[in-house]
Amino acid sequence: MADAQIIDGKAFAAGLRERVAGAVAALKADHGVTPGLAVVLVGEDPASQVYVRNKGKQTLEAGMQSFEFKMDETTSQETLLAKVHELNADPRVNGILVQLPLPKQIDEQAVLAAIDPDKDVDGFHVVNVGRLNTGSSDALVPCTPLGCLLLLRDHFGGSLSGKKAIVVGRSNIVGKPMFNLLLQESCTVTVAHSRTADLPGEVGQADIVIAAVGRPEMVKGDWLKPGAVVIDVGINRIDKPEGGTRLVGDVDFASAKAVASAITPVPGGVGPMTIACLLRNTVTAACRQNGIAEPDM
Numbered sequence: 001m002a003d004a005q006i007i008d009g010k011a012f013a014a015g016l017r018e019r020v021a022g023a024v025a026a027l028k029a030d031h032g033v034t035p036g037l038a039v040v041l042v043g044e045d046p047a048s049q050v051y052v053r054n055k056g057k058q059t060l061e062a063g064m065q066s067f068e069f070k071m072d073e074t075t076s077q078e079t080l081l082a083k084v085h086e087l088n089a090d091p092r093v094n095g096i097l098v099q100l101p102l103p104k105q106i107d108e109q110a111v112l113a114a115i116d117p118d119k120d121v122d123g124f125h126v127v128n129v130g131r132l133n134t135g136s137s138d139a140l141v142p143c144t145p146l147g148c149l150l151l152l153r154d155h156f157g158g159s160l161s162g163k164k165a166i167v168v169g170r171s172n173i174v175g176k177p178m179f180n181l182l183l184q185e186s187c188t189v190t191v192a193h194s195r196t197a198d199l200p201g202e203v204g205q206a207d208i209v210i211a212a213v214g215r216p217e218m219v220k221g222d223w224l225k226p227g228a229v230v231i232d233v234g235i236n237r238i239d240k241p242e243g244g245t246r247l248v249g250d251v252d253f254a255s256a257k258a259v260a261s262a263i264t265p266v267p268g269g270v271g272p273m274t275i276a277c278l279l280r281n282t283v284t285a286a287c288r289q290n291g292i293a294e295p296d297m
């Protein structure tokens with residue numbers, strides 16, 4: 001069997017960012033609305049600093065307003081909640097993202113619950129979780145699973161109906177929303193996790209495999225049904241035998257690409273889709289808040 005097609009998330013994300021920028025230009029020209037995204041970073045986590053910098057840069061490149069708030073590692077929950085309330089009330093801000101993880105003195109759920117659900121571009125507020133679960137059209141959908149769905153729809157040319165899908169991982173950020181999105185697409189969906197009895201056997205049934213467990217190269221090629229489409233959400237840094245490190249996914253790419261019909265690489269697969277979807281969600285939120293029809297993006 002020929003090697004799998006490589007699903008180029010980097011290129012798809014670049015195209016999505018262009019479509020978002022086009023939608024932003026039209027919002028400005030036709031409605032005088034410039035979408036604004038506020039990102040709040042508490043503390044100095046190096047990975048979070050990189051994400052936040054990239055978010056700010058790409059927000060501006062799309063023609064939107066970017067508001068960045070860096071708060072001290074020792075910030076109290078009360079101070080952070082006051083910032084969230086201020087952003088909820090600020091009409092220039094259409095989307096709010098509080099970077100996770102938060103320092104240990106702060107209750108993450110309390111902060112997420114304080115964000116106006118209609119500005120919750122992460123889709124983490126229980127109201128948006130409930131909207132997604134019930135298939136409500138006003139849900140804001142978490143960015144990484146949304147990015148996976150857009151890649152799958154593009155790959156299959158629209159419909160995923162009737163396909164067997166497995167989501168490996170049950171996190172609130174990826175696994176659970178991914179389950180809901182695939183179910184809404186009329187897939188038959190299994191959610192596997194650390195206690196699943198026969199993981200290779202379950203994965204071997206699936207036409208679509210979403211790997212989101214955070215374990216380097218866990219899903220092996222010989223687990224896959226021949227011709228499966230594999231979406232690898234993992235970003236794991238591992239040591240190289242010769243020294244230094246490299247990024248790998250949750251899928252053993254070398255063995256999987258010989259069995260799958262298509263697969264996302266790491267890096268350059270799902271990763272770049274997350275921020276592109278954040279920008280898309282911000283435009284979606286801005287349109288809904290202003291009673292403007294949502295553009296195709």
Ligand code: GUN
Nearest residue numbers: 097098099100101122143
């Ligand atoms: N930290 C890592 N990824 C994310 C994300 O998508 N949203 C937020 N808020 N924090 C994160």
